[in-house]
Every structure is written in C-alpha cells, then in structure tokens.
Amino acid sequence: MLNCKEVTRLMSEGYERKLTLGERLSLKMHTMMCIGCTNYGKHMDFLRKAVRRLREGGAGGER
Template sequence: MGKCKNITRLLSDALDRSLTSGEWLAIRLHLPTCSGCRNYRKQIRLLRAAAHTVSGIESADAAGNGER
C-alpha cells in the first residue's frame, strides 16, 4: 500500500507542478500492475475535466497538449 500512496500523491502533484522524469517513470512502471491507481488517475482526470468545463477553461487533454 505504501507504493500506491506514493503513486497517488504523484498523480495529484502532477496537477499542480511538473514532475521529474524519475517521478513519471515510477508512475509508468506502477500503473500497469495496479488497477486501483489506474482508477484513481481516471477519477482525477474526470474531476479536472468537469471543473474545467464548469469554469469554461479548456482542459489540456481536450486541447491535445499531452498527458498530465
């Protein structure tokens, strides 16, 4: 569970700051093996998109600006 706690923290941090390449690597190595963390990533993406829709801001995902 400690690994998942770290990964979900990094996924949340990615919304507020640029992650290091090492942090992205940790996420990319962990996500294929953990459905809970993949679901968390989907949920925060959905919440971010909903917040942007309500505020009228186009999300980076919708604009095609890469992964966050």
C-alpha cells in the same frame, strides 16, 4: 517501488509541477500493475473536466 499512497500524491502533484523523469517512470511502472491507481489517474482527469464545465456554467443542460 512506490506504493499506492505515494502514487496518488504524485499524480496530484503532477497537476502542480513538472514531475521528474524518474517520478514519471515510477508512476508508469506502478500503474502498469495496479488497476486501482490506473483508475485513480483516470478519475483525476475526469474531475478536472467536470470542474472545467462547472466553472463555465456548463452544469445546467447543454453540452
């Protein structure tokens, strides 16, 4: 069973490489029971989106 520290590391690595089936299953199992890590995963997606906007100059004003 993964702990939160390992889960956050794996979530980050998921942006860099394809996680194995086993890794994805362990992530699922953990996040089903852990609100902190579920939120963390959402926050990572949010960060991605924010960065996309910033790099297209979207930070100022219009959507």
